[in-house]
Amino acid sequence: MSSVVFACVDADTLGGVQQVTHTLAQGLAGRGHEVHVIGLHRARSPFRYVDRPRYHHHVISRAEPGNRLARARADRRLRRLLGRIEPGYAVMTSPSAVIRVRDLVPAGFRPIGQYHGSYDHARGCWHLGSIRKHYADLDQAVFLSEDDAWSFAEHALLPNAWALPNPLAHWPERMAALDVPRVLGVGRLEGVKRFDRLISAFARSGVPEPWELHLIGDGGERERLRAHAEREGVAGRVVFRGRVPAAGMTAEYLAASVVGLTSEHEGLPVVLLESGAHGVPSVAFDVSGGVRSAGQVLVPPGDVAAFAAELGRLADSVEERRRLGADARARAEAFRLGHVLDGWERLFAHVDR
Template sequence: MTSRAAASGRGQAVVFACMDADTLGGVQQVTHIVAQGLALRGHDVHVVGLHRSPDPFRFVEHPLYEHHVVQRRPPGAGRPWAARGRVSRLLSSLGQGYAVLTSPAVVSWLAGALPSRFRAIGQYHGSYEHARGTWHFASVRRHYGDLARSVFLSPEDAARFAEQALLPNADDVPNPLRAWPAAPSFLDVPRVLGVGRLAWVKRFDRLITAFARAARTRQDWQLHLVGDGPELPRLRAHAASLGMAGRVVFRGRVPAAEIGREYLNGAILGLTSEHEGFPLVVGEAASYGMPAVAFDVSGGVRALVRHGTTGVLVPPADLGALTGALAGLMADHARRRRLGAAARAHAEAFRLERVLDRWEEVFARISR
């Protein structure tokens, strides 16, 4: 297989391998955004899903990269040795290049099956804090140090993995913003936003609780939750139990092309996840000049939210602090505008072109 960019000789092959490349999720979204950006720069880019997604989502309308699904079975039902053989054959048909393995599971499946002309890069989309509580840390420590490079989401995460997992090859590349809005929000619509899949890990129940407490004396404010997922019935019931059925609005899934309207019509972003790597929704909100109130759960969150400057960080799971932070910003439009302006300036570092530059720096470092 010879793709357009390889035939023109403009760039080396770059392959992104995911367990599942097409489910609506952060890893998948970032993979497709970066793949399209590198393809536009002339690289021969391929996105490989080791498994078929049970509910595929289209992230890029007109992809300039190749897209492959190795096994038609869903995750958990596939055969690692079959996937390794198929990916090895695919890569053998390409020129030399780089294989970005986007999770510890993908590294353990594929690292030993890559053709010698491909240099393996182990990517980790989670945080150091989360890794230490799961099998991920041991897997990163066991496998990532043998790869050409290891890539983490923030300088803090890269430094901590380098020190604690004894990695000699750690780099940091943040997740990129899909686009940059021409103008920011005025932050004058009395609306708190929660954006993401309605899954337990996002803990939107905490955001609903804190909003209900903060909004008791501010009847014009609403909380809008943008996304869908299995927690929807429970979250509806939780909002109703707090007397917020009419003020917590469930917007459902919003197409990527329309999400900007949500940020333009909001004033504060709430992030209440149990854990996060580098939450794109915070960067997206910041690009619209919207401050965030977030649980301080990772280096990625701290890279996005400068406490007291671009938003407010509160201790993880501290509902009292979260309520106070929301109430303070709800009551102070001037402070929202001040933090939001600083957030937009800070988010410049996560524009797609700058993140693509960082990826090409990683490739250059390997090639030296």
């Protein structure tokens, strides 16, 4: 079996890139690969994704290097670490990681660049230019959906685009009963997740008491979101749950009836995969090919009124929730860990050819 290195700018913050990285690392290690997860700097508030990791975990710097001397020291540490690992596949998990790591990877490694966003998001920021400049010369550029891989190949002229979805870490045996009056939102309480829109949609949906909106996650927007719930008149029905350990998320999905996703942009959000596997229907803004592949009830990006109408419709019909929940679980089958690991091993074989 080969060695596989996953290089992240930050490998341990609470976030989708990090969760996917640790899930893939554990899965590939379980198949006999020697796997290393490398964080270029230490997370301020580390989150533990895997209780008993079978892979090696490294942190290069205690903080983001603030000057050239610190950066040079960190680069030397990274180069020495990579030099001690048997050459295999070096997976860089973001444009920033590619920029930082690609020239430090020793000869013999096959460099692979991941992008966890969508083509539409990349087009709206610096990512597209960076991917055009730095990904084309890698052995492979990996995107989250066939739609996104096609868009990058067609519009960014990438000859090496490949599609591999995010995986589910676990496959639950039970499905949610969908009889608890609860809408669930999961993610960092930061601006890009736009939980203010989810609160507004919940408030304007006409969903009656005892329905509540539970938000799982933490971040800098927490107090602003509390104030927003107050202004929307639903402060008593929006419950801020804070962080929940990864092992506790199954109980959260089983206690939900609808999941809402109102992010400004997403690649392939793990929350849609996890909720779908538990048979929980979702309402989401149609912001990427990844969301379209995993989501169900899609509304135009930013259309809070349409989102509110769909929340109200699902809250009003347990039969519709169960119909959509069964469909969500069927969709989630494609993202089971074994299927995604098979895809990664096919990618490795393709690169070696």
